[in-house]
C-alpha cells in the first residue's frame with residue numbers, strides 16, 4: 113500500500129525562533145495518524161528543526177538543493193550538507209524555483225540524480241500554468257515535465273520519489289483544483305508511470321496534490337482514490353490549520 117503524506121512547505125517564512133515555536137505547537141497537537149507528516153523549514157533552521165523533532169514522527173525536508181557535490185557555487189547548498197544536519201529529504205521542482213530561479217526540466221533531472229545518488233527522498237513538484245489548462249494542454253505539459261526530469265530513472269530509484277502535482281494557477285491563489293480535476297490528473301499521472309514502467313510501480317507511488325489546500329477543502333480532495341495526500345504552502349504556517357489538514361487524511 114502506498115504511503116499517505118502531508119507535507120508543509122514553509123517557503124521563505126519563519127526565522128529560527130518562529131520555527132521552534134511552530135514546531136513546538138505542532139508536536140503538542142499532532143494527532144495519531146498513519147500518514148507521514150513532514151515540514152520543510154528554511155535552510156537556516158533545518159538543523160534546529162531536526163533536533164527539535166528527533167523524538168517526533170514529524171520529518172524534516174529541505175526546500176531545494178544544488179546538483180553538484182561541492183565547489184564554487186556561492187550561496188548554494190549540497191546534498192551532503194543537508195544530510196549532515198540529519199535531513200534526508202528534499203523538495204525539487206517547485207513552481208517558484210522554476211519561475212523565479214530559472215530551474216528547467218534538464219536542471220531538475222540533474223538535481224534528482226544527485227538526490228538519488230545520495231539516497232535522499234525527493235518530493236518532486238510539477239504542474240501546469242493557467243494558460244496550459246485553458247488551452248487544454250495540461251496533460252501533455254505534465255507528461256513532458258515527468259518525462260524530461262524523471263523517466264530516465266531506473267525503476268528501483270522510484271522508491272525514493274514522491275510526486276506533488278501542483279497546478280501553478282492554484283498555488284497561493286486561494287483557487288483550488290476541484291477534487292475531480294485533481295483526481296483526473298493524478299489518474300493520468302499514474303497511467304503515464306505505468307506506461308513508462310509498470311503498473312505495480314505506478315501503484316506504489318504517492319502522488320500529493322498541492323494548491324491552496326486548507327482544512328475546509330482537504331478532506332474532499334484527499335478522498336479521491338489517486339490523491340495520496342498534500343503539499344501545503346500557506347496553510348502549513350499555522351499549527352491549527354496544518355493539523356486540521358493532517359486530521360483530514
Ligand code: PEP
Nearest residue numbers: 283284322323324345346
Ligand atoms: C506550495 O507552494 O507548494 C503550495 C501548495 O502553496 P499553497 O498551499 O499556499 O497554495
